[in-house]
Amino acid sequence: xxxxxxxxxxxxxxxxxxxxxPSAFWYLALLILPLIVVMVYSVGERAPTGGYQAAFxxxxxxxxxxxxxxxxxxxxxxxxxxxxxxxxxxxxxxxLAVKASPKTRLLLLIxxxxxxxxxxxxxxxxxMFILGGRGLPQLLDFIGIxxxxxxxxxxSVLVGIVYAYLPLMVFPIFVSLEKLDKRLxxxxxxxxxxxxxxxxxxxxxxxxxxxxxxxxxVFILLMGEYLIPQMLGGGKVFFIGNALVDLFLQxxxxxxxxxxxxxLVVIMVxxxxxxxxxxxxxxxxxxxxx
Amino acid sequence: MSDPRKExxxxxRRYQMGSISRRHFLGATGLGTAMAVMAxxxxxxxxxxxxxxxxxxxxxxxxxxxxxxxxxNLEKFTxxxxxxxxxxxxxxxxxxxxxxxxxxxxxDVFVPTNYTIQNYVDADxxxxxxxxxxxxxxxxxxxxxxMSEPGTIGGKIYALHKDWGTTxxxxxxxxLPDKLTSWKEFWDIAKDKASGRVMVHDYxxxxxxxxxxYFGYSFNSNDEKELAEAEKLLIEVKPxxxxxxxxxxxxxxxxxxxxSVAWTGDGKQLHNDIPEIIYVLGKEGGEIWSDFYAIPKxxxxxxxxYALINFLLDPDVNTAExxxxxxxxxxxxxxxKLPPEIANDPIMYPAAELLSPLEFxxxxxxTNPLRAEIMARFKSA
Amino acid sequence: MLRGYAIFVYLFxxxxxxxxxxxxxxxxxxxxxxxxxxxxxxxxxAGNTLMLGALKNSVIIATASAILATFMGTMAALAxxxxxxxxxVLFDGLTxxxxxxxxxxxxxxxxxxxxxxxxxxxxxxxxxWPGEAxxxxxxxxxxxxxxxxxxxxxxxxxxxxxxxxGMDRALIEASADxxxxxxxxxxxxxxxxxxxxxxxxxLLSFTFSFDDFVIAFFVAGSQQTLPIYVFSSIRRGVxxxxxxxxxxxxxxxxxxxxxxxxxxxxxxxxxQ
Numbered sequence: 023x024x025x026x027x028x029x030x031x032x033x034x035x036x037x038x039x040x041x042x043x044p045s046a047f048w049y050l051a052l053l054i055l056p057l058i059v060v061m062v063y064s065v066g067e068r069a070p071t072g073g074y075q076a077a078f079x080x081x082x083x084x085x086x087x088x089x090x091x092x093x094x095x096x097x098x099x100x101x102x103x104x105x106x107x108x109x110x111x112x113x114x115x116x117x118l119a120v121k122a123s124p125k126t127r128l129l130l131l132i133x134x135x136x137x138x139x140x141x142x143x144x145x146x147x148x149x150m151f152i153l154g155g156r157g158l159p160q161l162l163d164f165i166g167i168x169x170x171x172x173x174x175x176x177x178s179v180l181v182g183i184v185y186a187y188l189p190l191m192v193f194p195i196f197v198s199l200e201k202l203d204k205r206l207x208x209x210x211x212x213x214x215x216x217x218x219x220x221x222x223x224x225x226x227x228x229x230x231x232x233x234x235x236x237x238x239x240v241f242i243l244l245m246g247e248y249l250i251p252q253m254l255g256g257g258k259v260f261f262i263g264n265a266l267v268d269l270f271l272q273x274x275x276x277x278x279x280x281x282x283x284x285x286l287v288v289i290m291v292x293x294x295x296x297x298x299x300x301x302x303x304x305x306x307x308x309x310x311x312x
Numbered sequence: 313m314s315d316p317r318k319e320x321x322x323x324x325r326r327y328q329m330g331s332i333s334r335r336h337f338l339g340a341t342g343l344g345t346a347m348a349v350m351a352x353x354x355x356x357x358x359x360x361x362x363x364x365x366x367x368x369x370x371x372x373x374x375x376x377x378x379x380x381x382x383x384x385n386l387e388k389f390t391x392x393x394x395x396x397x398x399x400x401x402x403x404x405x406x407x408x409x410x411x412x413x414x415x416x417x418x419x420d421v422f423v424p425t426n427y428t429i430q431n432y433v434d435a436d437x438x439x440x441x442x443x444x445x446x447x448x449x450x451x452x453x454x455x456x457x458x459m460s461e462p463g464t465i466g467g468k469i470y471a472l473h474k475d476w477g478t479t480x481x482x483x484x485x486x487x488l489p490d491k492l493t494s495w496k497e498f499w500d501i502a503k504d505k506a507s508g509r510v511m512v513h514d515y516x517x518x519x520x521x522x523x524x525x526y527f528g529y530s531f532n533s534n535d536e537k538e539l540a541e542a543e544k545l546l547i548e549v550k551p552x553x554x555x556x557x558x559x560x561x562x563x564x565x566x567x568x569x570x571x572s573v574a575w576t577g578d579g580k581q582l583h584n585d586i587p588e589i590i591y592v593l594g595k596e597g598g599e600i601w602s603d604f605y606a607i608p609k610x611x612x613x614x615x616x617x618y619a620l621i622n623f624l625l626d627p628d629v630n631t632a633e634x635x636x637x638x639x640x641x642x643x644x645x646x647x648x649k650l651p652p653e654i655a656n657d658p659i660m661y662p663a664a665e666l667l668s669p670l671e672f673x674x675x676x677x678x679t680n681p682l683r684a685e686i687m688a689r690f691k692s693a
Numbered sequence: 694m695l696r697g698y699a700i701f702v703y704l705f706x707x708x709x710x711x712x713x714x715x716x717x718x719x720x721x722x723x724x725x726x727x728x729x730x731x732x733x734x735x736x737x738x739a740g741n742t743l744m745l746g747a748l749k750n751s752v753i754i755a756t757a758s759a760i761l762a763t764f765m766g767t768m769a770a771l772a773x774x775x776x777x778x779x780x781x782v783l784f785d786g787l788t789x790x791x792x793x794x795x796x797x798x799x800x801x802x803x804x805x806x807x808x809x810x811x812x813x814x815x816x817x818x819x820x821x822w823p824g825e826a827x828x829x830x831x832x833x834x835x836x837x838x839x840x841x842x843x844x845x846x847x848x849x850x851x852x853x854x855x856x857x858x859g860m861d862r863a864l865i866e867a868s869a870d871x872x873x874x875x876x877x878x879x880x881x882x883x884x885x886x887x888x889x890x891x892x893x894x895x896l897l898s899f900t901f902s903f904d905d906f907v908i909a910f911f912v913a914g915s916q917q918t919l920p921i922y923v924f925s926s927i928r929r930g931v932x933x934x935x936x937x938x939x940x941x942x943x944x945x946x947x948x949x950x951x952x953x954x955x956x957x958x959x960x961x962x963x964x965q
Contacts, residue, residue: 287793
């Protein structure tokens with residue numbers, strides 16, 4: 023290595039440090055520090071009048087079982103919601119990327135994204151009305167199907183989830199399907215493969231990166247969901263997010279809340295890491311976080 | 313009614329009468345127009361020389377409860393002072409206390425309930441009020457010291473009486489024709505005929521308190537064994553509930569819910585709009601309470617806070633508030649202005665034998681960790 | 694069949710939105726009982742100073758955090774391409790965690806960290822302050838912007854890095870071979886290639902911040918953002934005013950989206 027090259031490398035390194043400094047500061051002050059504080063609080067005690075009091079105990083972690091239902095709900099409804107989003111979103115993405123005419127494709131794609139750009143709260147509020155007694159049930163009643171209830175059930179929460187996050191699933195799948203070389207499909211057909219075989223052996227593997235990204239995005243957001251269960255679950259369908267808000271804003275039990283938050287973070291990191299490992303092994307090569 | 317703008321508003325109100333809003337109440341009692349006329353004619357409501365526009369800033373925040381103020385009054389305050397009232401609502405005292413304790417709320421005025429004021433004082437979150445800045449406050453005007461005294465702690469006035477009420481339940485008699493009379497019946501029917509149609513507050517004091525009443529225990533009990541029984545009942549009832557929420561009016565109005573734990577004023581508002589919804593006080597007792605206006609120590613706009621409290625305590629404004637929220641006010645100046653059908657209303661002024669078993673909430677209940685945890689377990693069950 | 698399915702999905706996506714728009718023109722004052730056609734609620738919303746204040750706050754916060762996130766994120770992404778070793782692994786790990794930690798945890802963690810820090814610093818400032826009323830740190834614009842920027846910045850890093858990975862390196866090397874100074878290379882070669890990624894990052898950051906409720910709910914202090922205002926209104930009992938506000942916001946986003954599209958296309962044309 024020549025001296026010039028070393029100098030060049032040192033210079034580059036300095037540049038890199040300078041460019042990284044602001045974001046490093048941000049990570050330190052707003053990610054690492056708060057997580058450390060949460061970790062410290064999670065081994066503390068609830069002060070007699072609520073809040074935090076210094077201590078060193080693992081009682082809060084040992085007590086996590088008291089929120090078992092919240093963890094169970096989250097860990098069943100988040101994957102279920104992700105799966106439904108995938109099953110509902112894939113055909114649409116396929117239609118947009120493969121079947122739709124190029125002229126209308128952009129318009130149709132924008133139409134999928136537009137709802138995502140409107141207020142999440144207001145969209146969810148609309149479902150409160152649709153699924154409430156004056157909405158769909160009344161309509162069903164009118165045509166003779168009586169006594170159907172939707173609102174404040176796991177079903178209504180799932181509807182809200184699918185509605186809110188479908189665009190996030192469709193978009194990455196569309197992107198990976200769009201890159202797909204249509205000639206491959208034709209070739210497969212020419213070689214006498216059934217449409218199903220073509221789909222299974224050509225389309226699906228090629229769209230895997232989009233599927234993996236979409237599932238991960240939706241899953242991550244669902245694990246921390248608070249608003250949808252709150253608004254469409256009537257305080258009955260309880261996610262960890264709801265338990266957290268409750269612990270911080272109602273029970274004033276910051277240490278236990280911190281322990282729940284830590285548990286949630288650990289669950290997320292572990293599942294997503296395992297998921298990425300597993301999907302990498304099965305051929306999703308170009309997986310990125312977004 | 314010569315002012316065309318007021319005429320228009322009055323017309324608009326009449327037009328809205330067919331809807332299911334709380335303003336319906338004004339119209340239905342024939343007082344809507346009268347109130348509007350009064351509001352315009354009363355000198356106290358005109359801009360006072362003391363308040364030049366913008367003098368108290370352009371915003372005063374008011375943290376209160378659902379369905380608890382007359383929007384027209386708040387608009388009037390803005391007209392008079394140039395300060396918009398930023399209204400936020402909460403569903404439980406715990407939530408208010410937690411927010412204020414965490415700090416940085418920016419609240420100017422908030423509405424705590426009697427039993428919590430001691431906690432706010434202990435936690436050094438509120439200051440004694442400078443009553444000189446509230447000319448409409450008159451200590452001699454209170455009709456019942458039990459309603460006003462919790463605001464005074466250690467001889468200092470920390471909070472001023474807003475209104476009082478009871479915690480009972482509302483029942484839709486079209487769906488559930490047998491009129492209930494007790495908390496025992498309420499919880500029993502919740503698991504039976506009313507399954508899937510019952511709401512309870514997202515508020516430990518009333519939800520746990522009225523579950524305690526099922527067994528005849530004190531509403532304020534902190535006894536572990538008694539609380540364990542109440543928790544068992546709540547967990548049993550949980551699958552039969554429609555929702556756990558303190559915003560129960562929408563559910564009751566659109567028919568999703570047939571019964572709900574409820575406060576006086578919501579009972580009154582619902583009954584006025586939908587007569588088949590009745591308000592019931594359990595014969596075992598339950599809660600009687602009084603709400604107060606207070607100013608957080610950290611209020612960013614104290615001047616605005618005093619102005620808003622003073623405005624809301626103006627007997628005419630206060631009467632207008634009462635006509636909308638339907639909670640009784642223990643201020644003789646207000647009581648004197650009430651039309652007889654309101655002053656004798658059985659929801660707002662229940663019979664003595666129903667009132668006597670009621671209990672005021674106790675301050676140690678607010679921060680009791682066991683009650684907090686039971687509520688949290690019930691919600692996440 | 695696929696076409697039929699697509700139509701069904703579009704119906705599913707747009708029925709609630711149509712409902713919101715429909716009820717925004719309701720002349721009655723209940724959000725679930727259609728009584729007639731009027732624009733009353735739009736007029737009311739336009740004169741609602743609190744809503745406008747919340748909207749202004751949301752725009753300021755979203756703009757500030759999107760700008761911060763875009764700058765810092767792009768800088769970090771550029772730095773990371775030349776970096777190897779533990780620092781890079783650490784940075785990638787942090788980006789990964791920042792995206793993965795749920796908003797609600799970020800909100801809570803930021804809140805308790807800030808409150809704890811303020812307790813200490815405010816006491817310190819009060820001790821050192823010579824005058825009567827020492828300044829006090831508190832929650833507000835700053836805390837919301839800071840917390841929003843964290844997630845948005847991680848998002849920008851990921852997007853811009855993906856773009857860098859797909860960039861034509863030969864061009865940069867060619868430019869360097871032609872003895873262009875690094876800054877000129879960056880401005881004339883690297884930046885134009887990264888631009889779509891940077892713009893996408895900015896737009897995503899803005900949208901995320903503009904629509905976020907959960908983080909702001911915890912760290913907002915006295916500042917109301919539009920989502921907090923809307924949430925509070927839903928609890929207070931809904932009038933069609935909320936629908937009017939929602940419709941207006943929707944139109945605003947749509948216009949912004951289309952404008953961005955048009956600008957992007959126009960920007961591309963001369964290069965082709």
